[in-house]
Amino acid sequence: MGLVAFLLMFVVSRTLPVALVFALMAGWLPIALVRSRARKRLAEFRELWPDVVDNVASAVRAGLSLSEALAQVGERGPLQLREPFRRFGADYASTGRFAESLDRLKARLADPVGDRVVEALRIAREVGGGDLGRLLRSLSSFLRDDARTRSELESRQSWSVNGARVAVAAPWLVLLLLSFQGDVIQRYNSPVGAVIIAVGAVICVIAYRVMLRIGRLPEPERVLR
Numbered sequence: 001m002g003l004v005a006f007l008l009m010f011v012v013s014r015t016l017p018v019a020l021v022f023a024l025m026a027g028w029l030p031i032a033l034v035r036s037r038a039r040k041r042l043a044e045f046r047e048l049w050p051d052v053v054d055n056v057a058s059a060v061r062a063g064l065s066l067s068e069a070l071a072q073v074g075e076r077g078p079l080q081l082r083e084p085f086r087r088f089g090a091d092y093a094s095t096g097r098f099a100e101s102l103d104r105l106k107a108r109l110a111d112p113v114g115d116r117v118v119e120a121l122r123i124a125r126e127v128g129g130g131d132l133g134r135l136l137r138s139l140s141s142f143l144r145d146d147a148r149t150r151s152e153l154e155s156r157q158s159w160s161v162n163g164a165r166v167a168v169a170a171p172w173l174v175l176l177l178l179s180f181q182g183d184v185i186q187r188y189n190s191p192v193g194a195v196i197i198a199v200g201a202v203i204c205v206i207a208y209r210v211m212l213r214i215g216r217l218p219e220p221e222r223v224l225r
Helices: 002-013 016-061 066-076 079-097 098-109 112-127 130-179 182-188 191-215
Strands: none
Touching: 002 016, 002 079, 002 182, 016 066, 016 079, 016 112, 016 130, 016 182, 016 191, 066 079, 066 098, 066 112, 079 098, 098 112, 130 191
16 A cells, blocks of 8 residues: 555655655555554444343353353354354363363453453352352443443543544645645655655654543553453
């Protein structure tokens, strides 16, 4: 993408510094897209985990063992999480080792909240008895409150993040439009023009990163791998 953007902008503007800066932007787009999808996946899973725990608690109340309750999430749980739990059921059916099957489930999920849920279920398996239902209900309530609070905070800060993105993108949109005006854009085809573009790019990157750092909510980390 960087190479395509470089060739396209060089053909349009005939200006090397302009073509280089847009090539760098285009080269960064796939990385930004993957990171955005990863954040979206974590947010979706965060909303689904309370339903998973409720599903397990309901199955346990119906008389299923914890391993059977987890396996049935692969059939009746949220669609996005069915496949890892379905494979957990296959692992447990073939090995009969609950702890190892949980470890493989945790690795497949690769999710911070999933790590906490899996470890809580491991403890629940050890506790058993009448405390199992209480533990699952407490876990479901905690996850739901945590997801609701984080969602409210993210919605409140979204306007500042979007505003920062618009502010950073505006000068480069202007530069893109100027690229179609040959007599104007050629002024950047010089050492001074290259320095101006480079300094502007560095300032935009620093300002954008500082804004994200100030407004970023703490991201959950996988501390229970």
